[in-house]
Amino acid sequence: MxxxxxxxxxxxxxxxxxxxxxxxxxxxxxxxxxxxxxxxxxxxxxxxxxxxxxxxxxxxxxxxxxxxxxxxxxxxxxxxxxxxxxxxxxxxxxxxxxxxxxxxxxxxxxxxxxxxxxGSLELPICGEEVFNIKLGVVDSELSVLYTCKAGTTSDVWILKNRRVNVSWMKRFTIEYPQYAILYGFDSPIFTFSIYLNLSDNDDILLLIPGKIMIFDGSTKKFKHATIVKECNTAEIYGESMVNPLTL
Missing domain, CATH: 2.40.128 (Lipocalin)
Known part of the structure; x- marks a missing residue:
């Protein structure tokens, strides 16, 4: 590179x-x-x-x-x-x-x-106490990741019908291990992205600043994590032959 x-x-x-x-x-x-x-x-x-x-x-x-x-x-x-x-x-x-x-x-x-x-947009009601809410992207959809106060689970909400009647839909919940504090977000200003395969049973790839985590697609439970030093918000990159000089 x-x-x-x-x-x-x-x-x-x-x-x-x-x-x-x-x-x-x-x-x-x-x-x-x-x-x-x-x-x-x-x-x-x-x-x-x-x-x-x-x-x-x-x-x-x-x-x-x-x-x-x-x-x-x-x-x-x-x-x-x-x-x-x-x-x-x-x-x-x-x-x-x-x-x-x-x-x-x-x-x-x-x-x-x-x-x-x-314009302005109301966030979904994720619980009685708002502890940690972050905006992000799931595939190509605007999403909210709500992490409970205990830090053991996160609810993933997807924005649906945004051109007609704006509404939020809870897509799934991911479960962290007992040492989830090791994988907490570093700052509220950072965003996240989640990559989903075609089947809901496939693995979920969660990208946040300095961390890459994999969850089982069927159980939504934690499988693996990689710590990346000096990393901003991670992104999915797909190769192409698009020439920036001819845009």
């Missing part, structure tokens, strides 16, 4: 393409299989310590998009809820950036994008 920038920071991955950036604010779309990359036009994103980002594909418009959200304030002591929000969106179809101001407040971004619209 020879990324186009160093040190590379991971924005997201879709259709065999990886979006990266470096500390200078240079952003790239890279296909490591064919060893080709495209450096994006310079943007003003990344000016705050609260920058969040994502990368995805809009199949309706055949458009790859990179999104950066900055929370800007007058001092380093400003609370997140009081900071100004600046949204920068790159479109591969127009090869340009769009900047929006104060459109979102208190948002944490997943590495998935769709249309350029947004």
């Amino acid at each position: 020879d990324p186009p920038c160093s040190p590379p920071f991971f924005v997201g991955s879709v259709n065999g393409l990886i979006c990266l950036f470096n500390r200078r604010g240079d952003t790239y779309i890279w296909n490591p299989i064919i060893r080709k990359s495209k450096k994006l036009l310079k943007s003003s994103w990344g000016t705050s310590r609260y920058t969040k980002y994502g990368f995805g594909y809009d199949d309706k418009c055949n458009d790859y998009k990179a999104l950066f959200i900055d929370h800007c304030g007058n001092s380093c002591n400003d609370e997140l809820s009081n900071l100004r929000v600046v949204v920068n969106i790159y479109s591969s179809r127009t090869d340009s950036w769009t900047t929006l101001h104060d459109q979102l407040q208190g948002i944490f971004v997943l590495n998935r994008l769709a249309s350029d619209t947004w």
